[in-house]
Amino acid sequence: MGQDASVEPADPPAPADPLRPAPAASSVPRRATIKDVAEMAGVSRSTASRALTGRGYVAEDVRRRVLSAAGKLRYVPDATARHLKQQVSLSIGVLVSDLRNSFYAELAAGAGQAARSHGYSMMLADDGGVAEDEAGAAEAFVALRVAGVVVTPVSATIIDYLRRHGVPVVEVDRQFTAGECDAVVVDNHAAARRATERLTGLGHRRIALFIDETDWTTGRDRYRGYRAALDAAEIEEDPSFVVSSGWDVVAAQDAALRLLQGDARPTAVFAANNVLAEGVWRAAAQLKLRIPDELSVVSFDDAPWMSMVTPGVTAVAQDATTLGRAAVERLLQRVAVPDAPPAVDVIPVDIIERGSTAPPGQIA
Amino acid sequence: MGQDASVEPADPPAPADPLRPAPAASSVPRRATIKDVAEMAGVSRSTASRALTGRGYVAEDVRRRVLSAAGKLRYVPDATARHLKQQVSLSIGVLVSDLRNSFYAELAAGAGQAARSHGYSMMLADDGGVAEDEAGAAEAFVALRVAGVVVTPVSATIIDYLRRHGVPVVEVDRQFTAGECDAVVVDNHAAARRATERLTGLGHRRIALFIDETDWTTGRDRYRGYRAALDAAEIEEDPSFVVSSGWDVVAAQDAALRLLQGDARPTAVFAANNVLAEGVWRAAAQLKLRIPDELSVVSFDDAPWMSMVTPGVTAVAQDATTLGRAAVERLLQRVAVPDAPPAVDVIPVDIIERGSTAPPGQIA
DNA sequence: GCCGGGTGTGACATCGTTCCCACACGCCAT
DNA sequence: ATGGCGTGTGGGAACGATGTCACACCCGGC
Secondary structure, three states: OOOOOOOOOOOOOOOOOOOOOOOOOOOOOOOOOOOHHHHHHHHHHHHHHHHHHOOOOOOOHHHHHHHHHHOOOOOOOHHHHHHHHHHHOOOOEEEEEEOOHHHHHHHHHHHHHHHHHOOOOEEEOOOOOOOOHHOOOOOOOHHHHOOOOOOOOOOOOOHHHHHHHHOOOEEEEEOOOOOOEEEEOOHHHHHHHHHHHHHHHHOOOEEEEEEEOOOOOOHHHHHHHHHHHHHHOOOOOHHHEEEOOOHHHHHHHHHHHHHHHHHOOEEEEEOOOOOHHHHHHHHHHHHHOOOOOOOOEEEEEEEHHHHHOOOEEEEEOOOHHHHHHHHHHHHHHHHHOOOOOOEEEEEEHHHHHHOOOOOOOOOO | OOOOOOOOOOOOOOOOOOOOOOOOOOOOOOOOOOHHHHHHHOOOOOHHHHHHOOOOOHHHHHHHHHHHHHOOOOOOOHHHHHHHHOOOOOEEEEEOOOOOOOOHHHHHHHHHHHHOOOOOOOEEEOOOOOOHHHHHHHHHHHHHOOOEEEEEOOOHHHHHHHHEEEEEEEEEEOOHHHHHHHHEEEEEEEEEHHHHHHHHEEEEEEEEEEEEEEEEOHHHHHHHHHHHHHHHHOOOOOOEEEEEEEOOOHHHHHHHHHHHOOOOOOEEEEEEOOHHHHHHHHHHOOOOOOOOOOEEEEEEEOOOHOOOOOOOOOOEOHHHHHHHHHHHHHHHHHOOOOOOOOEEEOOOOOOEEOOOOOOOOOOO
16 A cells, blocks of 8 residues: 555566467456455455355454455455365266267256256266267366266276276266266166067067167167067067167168168168167158158157157157256265265156057058 | 385374265375376476476476376376466356257357367356356356356346456357457348248248347347348238247247137248247147148248258258357457457358248138 | 463465476586 | 586475464453
8 A cells, every 4th residue: 555556566578478378468457366355354364264164263243344345356266276275176077979969968958957056067078979089078077176077978988087087977878887887877678678569569570770889788778678579579680670870860861761762671660869760760751651651660769859740759758857967966976975886876768659650551 | 115004194083074075085096196296207396397298398308207107197187276376277168048959059069169179178057048047157157267258148247247257258149248248149130031031022921920039139130130021021010920938939839829820810930049930830730730831930040850840941040069169269269369359250141941931821 | 360261363384286496417618 | 717508407486265273362260
């Protein structure tokens, strides 16, 4: 408050370095720290901290002075500094395969809701189903010292990596490390079986399966569920009816076009996720196959369009929002109780009947 | 390495506090810090830091020793500590209205891509279009000291708040503070006008507008574009044809049911976003109105289902992914050059003709 | 008058990182 | 011999928040 006005040292005329973010612009008045609050309130930093966090003794009038100073200065505590000191983080990482897929978007929305409701922030990344990007995101999460990670894993590597770095992990939708890691899943086997049985129950015997992969967890279980339904109906599997066409609509559509044009085409299709269902549906539309008269379709995984097309697509509806929410809840449980044995939540699914199935027509 | 095996102090038998996260579990071996790396390599922290960041002199063999130690210890630098020291953050905040809406999900996906490609992480929040939650998320972003925020704003408050705290902001999709803040938008007025002109051009004169709101930015411009098209066709506006039905499908559907059952029903509808279009479409389906013969429909904002239903819905396609990406690019520009004048990017749109429009039928 | 306990406060160390500075070499030119 | 420079290294102070600890004060009881 003296005659010396140089509260802050004058910037030396340093040459600007264009590669790094500019130093705090002079137009922005430097953010208030707890020290500023303490000075304005005429107390020490410690006291200000106690007043603001509510831990420890503070006289009532001092508390009010500090709070009012904080308000005037628009003080917002620096979460990174707090984390550094307390070694406790209030962000979680969420890693999904593709935000543009409504399933993952809803899952992320549910995760975000749950995180928020517990006072956590969400770091979200999208790996496009690519293992490399998944690893990159995992590294970022570790660097940011998130409290834990919810992931729809693309490989088991990421789980190992995160656990080696002491980061609690919950697998959601897919499960690579059964028995070692918390997970939130649906009963893929049972649901796939029930869905396929809708078709066998109507008399279909030529039922194709469109699936992304059949080796891991989710895909494998859906495949097995399909097989179980066929077995129960004493239908022999035709390998050409099991189509692994990856994760993209166009590829699925191409594969479906080929399959549905053949002489020995299936009378029904079970698509193991919404992307594949979309490919099949588009192919059927392109071939002008009437659904359900000429082709029955059931999808694993509901999507908005399935209730908008005519007829609607019968689907196994997974509540992705609930899945995301449950995964975060489980993660926070784990953070609270690190040594509890791994737990798996199984979220119930619904089969929504919409009209895309009918008994097989008479085809040559 | 001596006989004293207590590398870490034994935990005193402190009573567990169930309200706070448990202290580092003994099963997790404490994360390596740069100090550990330095010790293993037999150098000081400073030298280790120089070796790892690549700034400053380090002898080649020392560098290799440090790097190898870091590898062995699986050292991952603590981004929060780095941020605290450098006062530079490598995360950005992204705040959208509703992740379950494909428009926002794609926008977020684009933002995430761009952020990642520049080495930034994305904190994502979803405010459900609620101003209070928007404020909460903004506070979290400030606390986390993100480098900047991309937001689809619900009110002008958030922009003020963030700017007062010195956080660079880019508005995307909606624009509340024209001229003061960077923004990435589409030319809503022109696009809405062109879309409406498709309808007037076919001879429609009874054209309803479904819109969320008409007071702010995006909604206002779309409304004006609609009006401009009507004016150009010398059609007088019928106020009952402008329906503000909020942000939710069911409300829009109800409103559409009412409007489309009336005697003086419109022959065409322009829906100002994908949610409203869905409501209108469902209402039309429910009333068994044939599209386009009995009702023409144009939507602002494309969505996956619009190309799957029959007929497809003619739509103004905004590339939401590009919108998100551009917003992040603009934000990073702003971070690099804080004092540049505000800039607005206008992303071009496409009108995709799909078959949901036809000349008006003969109705009483 | 002295002690003990409750109440309220400030000094200081700490978290993990970076980076400014001082210093210690070896070498060459003076 | 001495100085200066280029190279390489370590000490120590930040960054912002928290929390331990010691101390200072005031009260009542001896």
